[in-house]
Amino acid sequence: MSNEIVLATRNQxxxxxxxxLLKGTGLAVLGLDAFPGAPEVEETGETFEDNALLKARAIAAFTGITAVADDSGLAVDALSGAPGVRSARYAGEDATDATNNARLLRELSGVPLEKRTARFVCVMAAVSPSGDEVVVRGEWEGRVxxxxxxxxxxxxxxxxxxxxxxxxxxxxxxDEKNRRSHRGAAMRALLSCWPDFWKSAKRD
Incomplete structure (x- = not known):
């Protein structure tokens, strides 16, 4: 098995x-742009875990190499966990970072800072072409x-x-953000599982 993995995203x-975060692992990291025709996987899941697995499974099947996908977003307590799994599309299907942030500020208008508690959530899934899977989660507490x-x-x-x-x-x-962030926490959790996952994937 190749030491290449593909990150199932076009988000630079x-x-x-x-x-x-994967530096020093010996893995060559590719993005979806290295695979013309790779499918755009619709994030139809109800949870971050659902969406990460949907993407990783589809891209592992398409590329024939192990895929790592994440689904991440912001969960705001005052908004009952929104934007949540719709974080990337909070302002609509054609949302940008600017329009998403603008909607978030509108939704929280009048909410005092001490009640704007929130957390970034990142769920990562690694899936081999033969179906080995591992799913991990990281969170970063803060406020808006x-x-x-x-x-x-x-x-x-x-x-x-x-x-x-x-x-x-x-x-x-x-580097400081990676040490604190939800994505850094999820990646550290994934790396702790990686030797057993990779050993199993290579046996297939």
Missing amino acids: GKITELAE ADQARGEGGFGYDPLFVDPVDGRHAAELPR
């Missing part, structure tokens, strides 16, 4: 972050600010306040 922000700050990151990062020192996620250097 995710690819950059995940490739950084009333205005954006920072130039880094993507998605809701400009609005998400890290509880450690009050900086917004978009203000954190990449």
Whole structure:
């Protein structure tokens, strides 16, 4: 079995972050752009776990190599967990980071900062072409600010306040963000499972 894996996303922000986290593993990381014709997998699941597995299974079947997919989003307590699994499409099917953030601010208008508790959630699934699967989860607790700050990151990062020192996620250097973030936590959990998963996948 090749030491290549494919990240089941075209989101360059995710690819950059995940490739950084996988440095030193000996794995060659490819994105979906390396596979012309790769399907756009519709995220029809009710949970982050459902969607991560949908994507990883489809891309492993299409590419013939092990696929790692994540589904991630922001869950805001004052909004009963929204935007949740619809985080990327919160402002509609053609949403952008800017329109999603704008809707989030509108929905939280009038909610005091102390009641804007939230967490980023990331679920990662690895699936081999023969059907071996592992699913892990990471979370990052914080709150939603009333205005954006920072130039880094993507998605809701400009609005998400890290509880450690009050900086917004978009203000954190990449290595520091990886240490604190939901995606970093999920990747560390995945890496802890990886030797057994990879051994099983290679036997198939």
